[in-house]
Amino acid sequence: MQIGILYSRIRKDEKLLLGELRERGHEVAKIDVRKERFGLESTTADVADLDLVVDRCLSTSRSLYATKFLDSYGVPVINSPETGDVCADKAKNSLALAEAEIPTPATEVAFTKETAMEAIEEFGYPCVLKPVVGSWGRLMAKIDTQNAAEAILEHKETLGHYEHKVFYIQEFVDKPGRDIRVLAVDGDPVAAMTRTSDHWLTNAAKGGETASFDLDDRALDLVERASEAVGGGMLGVDLMEVGGTGSGEYTVHEVNHTVEFKALDAASEVDVPARVVDWLEAKAAAAADGKEVTA
Numbered sequence: 018m019q020i021g022i023l024y025s026r027i028r029k030d031e032k033l034l035l036g037e038l039r040e041r042g043h044e045v046a047k048i049d050v051r052k053e054r055f056g057l058e059s060t061t062a063d064v065a066d067l068d069l070v071v072d073r074c075l076s077t078s079r080s081l082y083a084t085k086f087l088d089s090y091g092v093p094v095i096n097s098p099e100t101g102d103v104c105a106d107k108a109k110n111s112l113a114l115a116e117a118e119i120p121t122p123a124t125e126v127a128f129t130k131e132t133a134m135e136a137i138e139e140f141g142y143p144c145v146l147k148p149v150v151g152s153w154g155r156l157m158a159k160i161d162t163q164n165a166a167e168a169i170l171e172h173k174e175t176l177g178h179y180e181h182k183v184f185y186i187q188e189f190v191d192k193p194g195r196d197i198r199v200l201a202v203d204g205d206p207v208a209a210m211t212r213t214s215d216h217w218l219t220n221a222a223k224g225g226e227t228a229s230f231d232l233d234d235r236a237l238d239l240v241e242r243a244s245e246a247v248g249g250g251m252l253g254v255d256l257m258e259v260g261g262t263g264s265g266e267y268t269v270h271e272v273n274h275t276v277e278f279k280a281l282d283a284a285s286e287v288d289v290p291a292r293v294v295d296w297l298e299a300k301a302a303a304a305a306d307g308k309e310v311t312a
């Protein structure tokens with residue numbers, strides 16, 4: 018197989034993936050998006066012979082545009098630009114989950130300081146304010162008081178760029194000091210872990226402690242449906258337990274489209290890169306079959 022990797026920086030995650038692909042004898046073309054141009058019919062990147070391209074761009078805008086252009090040339094891309102579009106934006110993400118009737122935290126979007134304040138007062142304190150685009154817990158605010166709310170809204174309105182003109186406000190979920198990350202491929206879980214922290218942001222990236230987690234039937238069902246709700250692909254599904262540790266009740270707060278796997282690989286018994294490459298091989302084979310049929 019010839020696999021392209023779209024990237025701008027090779028992290029441990031990409032190294033794991035590249036190592037596994039090469040070990041199996043696949044040819045890997047590394048495509049540094051900073052060095053390429055993408056035209057309406059073709060790109061400077063050499064993509065003609067690739068069976069599949071995997072998007073590993075860190076930057077959301079690069080990821081969304083590069084996948085869109087490759088897709089338009091007929092190059093099979095993981096994840097699809099459609100999935101990326103929904104996952105890259107927390108508001109679209111929430112809507113997709115709600116439309117699929119997947120339990121997700123109550124959320125409101127407002128466009129002015131005044132209406133945002135109304136939403137916050139209605140949710141009550143604490144509640145959560147998130148940027149619609151972003152990850153690793155950046156610029157996320159847990160709002161405990163009216164004074165804090167007023168200050169944050171004013172700062173956002175005055176100092177924030179375009180994306181911060183959308184106020185994304187969410188109920189605070191009283192989770193048991195941890196959340197759950199599941200790596201899934203087209204809804205099939207590869208591995209799952211909990212991320213525990215004293216901080217309300219329990220993400221691994223914020224220093225949360227990780228441990229392997231066994232998914233029960235309810236979680237399996239939610240992961241499958243959440244994946245489908247955003248259009249499928251290689252995804253990181255984030256869940257919180259409602260009503261305490263091991264309650265078996267979950268809420269899905271987001272689905273991520275450029276998912277990291279080094280922490281999961283370390284926390285779980287599963288050989289994560291091997292499982293991911295199994296799936297990529299199947300996707301590449303399916304894409305090749307599709308091409309033959311339409312050729």
Ligand SMILES: Nc1ncnc2c1ncn2[C@@H]1O[C@H](COP(=O)(O)OP(=O)(O)O)[C@@H](O)[C@H]1O
Pocket residue numbers: 122145147151152153154155157187188189190191192195196217218219220255270271
């Ligand atoms: N509504 C919420 N209530 C309580 N904790 C939350 C809520 N939303 C997010 N968190 C915590 O914050 C972390 C980051 O939130 P998330 O929405 O996943 O954003 P990011 O894109 O930064 O990963 C989660 O892993 C979870 O620990």
Ligand SMILES: [Mg+2]
Pocket residue numbers: 220255271
């Ligand atoms: Mg998250």
